[in-house]
Amino acid sequence: MPGMVFLPGFLLLALLLQVTVVDLIRIRGVVPDLVFILVVFYAFWKGQREGTFWGFVAGLLEDLVSGHYWGLNAISMAAAGYLVGWFETRLYKESRLVMMVLTFLATVAGQLIYYLLLFYLQVVISPGVALMGVILPAAAYNALLSALIYRRFYRLYLRGWFRVSRL
Amino acid sequence: MTSGKRLFFLVILLVVALYVMRITAHGRVEVPPLGNTLVDAFGTVEQAVTRAGRLARDVFTFPFSLVRASQRAQELSERVDLLESELQQAREYQLENERLKRLLDFQSGPAASSHLELAAAAVIGRDPGSWFSTITINKGRAQGIKTNMTVITPRGLVGRVISTTSQTATVLLITDPRSAVSALVQDSRTPGMVEGIAGGAGNLRMIHIPNDMPVKAGQVVVTSGTSRSIFIKGIPVGEIVSVKRDPTGLFFEAVVRPFVDFNRLEEVLVVTGVRSPAL
Numbered sequence: 001m002p003g004m005v006f007l008p009g010f011l012l013l014a015l016l017l018q019v020t021v022v023d024l025i026r027i028r029g030v031v032p033d034l035v036f037i038l039v040v041f042y043a044f045w046k047g048q049r050e051g052t053f054w055g056f057v058a059g060l061l062e063d064l065v066s067g068h069y070w071g072l073n074a075i076s077m078a079a080a081g082y083l084v085g086w087f088e089t090r091l092y093k094e095s096r097l098v099m100m101v102l103t104f105l106a107t108v109a110g111q112l113i114y115y116l117l118l119f120y121l122q123v124v125i126s127p128g129v130a131l132m133g134v135i136l137p138a139a140a141y142n143a144l145l146s147a148l149i150y151r152r153f154y155r156l157y158l159r160g161w162f163r164v165s166r167l
Numbered sequence: 168m169t170s171g172k173r174l175f176f177l178v179i180l181l182v183v184a185l186y187v188m189r190i191t192a193h194g195r196v197e198v199p200p201l202g203n204t205l206v207d208a209f210g211t212v213e214q215a216v217t218r219a220g221r222l223a224r225d226v227f228t229f230p231f232s233l234v235r236a237s238q239r240a241q242e243l244s245e246r247v248d249l250l251e252s253e254l255q256q257a258r259e260y261q262l263e264n265e266r267l268k269r270l271l272d273f274q275s276g277p278a279a280s281s282h283l284e285l286a287a288a289a290v291i292g293r294d295p296g297s298w299f300s301t302i303t304i305n306k307g308r309a310q311g312i313k314t315n316m317t318v319i320t321p322r323g324l325v326g327r328v329i330s331t332t333s334q335t336a337t338v339l340l341i342t343d344p345r346s347a348v349s350a351l352v353q354d355s356r357t358p359g360m361v362e363g364i365a366g367g368a369g370n371l372r373m374i375h376i377p378n379d380m381p382v383k384a385g386q387v388v389v390t391s392g393t394s395r396s397i398f399i400k401g402i403p404v405g406e407i408v409s410v411k412r413d414p415t416g417l418f419f420e421a422v423v424r425p426f427v428d429f430n431r432l433e434e435v436l437v438v439t440g441v442r443s444p445a446l
């Protein structure tokens with residue numbers, strides 16, 4: 001269906017699930033970030049420019065919904081989108097394993113930036129706790145989830161479902 | 168755009184984002200009306216989806232819960248009997264306390280025999296990330312909820328309200344790393360500060376426990392409600408699990424397991440006021 005906005009639709013759906021249902025699968029305080037995973041997928045398929053832009057938009061949406069720290073997720077997801085986008089032309093897109101590793105690294109990078117921005121916001125968390133308690137578990141959880149859903153989403157992408165209407 | 172202009176634009180965007188991030192921190196600035204309506208509208212959808220999600224979870228776990236059902240029923244019934252007799256005893260102590268107070272003409276503190284005005288609210292959403300611990304409830308300014316109100320459940324302390332919109336409110340849970348509750352060990356009245364730990368599997372840390380007042384596992388921790396504290400006095404917080412010296416050696420530090428099960432929060436009570444008893 002040409003011109004239909006599917007990517008923003010997916011992002012909004014992911015966001016809705018993220019603030020409601022995803023909490024049910026919280027393990028030791030850590031949840032996967034559905035919106036982030038979608039951004040990683042899209043940045044990998046479309047490259048740095050698209051990845052950074054949509055990372056920023058998706059992150060900003062997540063910030064707006066939480067009502068606070070507008071810009072926190074926007075910046076960290078934009079950065080992750082930028083990093084992932086670099087691999088667009090360099091890695092094999094069919095592989096679940098590649099996506100899993102990429103998601104893991106992207107989450108670590110994005111969450112490190114998030115952690116540094118928290119310092120700027122005067123929320124101080126010790127590095128050990130941050131790394132072992134949040135960043136690494138979140139990266140593992142995201143990687144696991146991305147491995148599970150990647151194939152389906154990649155097939156949807158190939159069929160044109162992630163088209164965004166060019167205004 | 169030339170790459171020089173593009174870089175400039177990006178830097179400006181970054182600076183603006185950093186500024187906005189700072190000013191939209193909790194409590195800094197009243198959520199602008201646009202944000203208010205966005206959050207409210209989203210709130211109704213959140214509520215529906217959360218309910219659907221819980222229903223799905225309950226349906227899914229129902230067969231598992233049947234397995235030990237009759238044994239649990241037996242255990243719970245025994246526990247109820249035990250608690251009822253403890254409650255009777257507590258009532259006796261309460262009555263005796265009242266009599267003695269009257270004899271001494273003693274004015275008691277707020278939580279002792281006063282009544283808390285409570286508003287029940289449903290949890291409709293949670294913070295989307297893994298760093299913070301906040302919940303969104305379905306009551307806001309229009310229902311009388313104000314910032315810094317204490318939030319509890321019958322089991323114990325949940326947190327406090329950190330921001331409100333007209334139809335929703337955000338509650339900072341005590342497990343959030345930004346949360347600090349001034350507390351006391353119930354029996355020894357040892358003071359300390361209970362803070363949340365990021366990604367801390369739901370446990371809390373009690374710090375600044377004085378050197379000369381050691382604490383031990385099993386002791387109950389309650390809010391101290393001192394004049395500088397935001398929280399109501401005497402609300403149960405949790406149970407001490409382990410104790411050690413803190414890195415500086417000046418204080419003790421304890422791990423506290425909260426009484427409230429934060430993974431199962433569905434309804435909370437917001438303390439909207441404290442009614443002093445008519446003596």
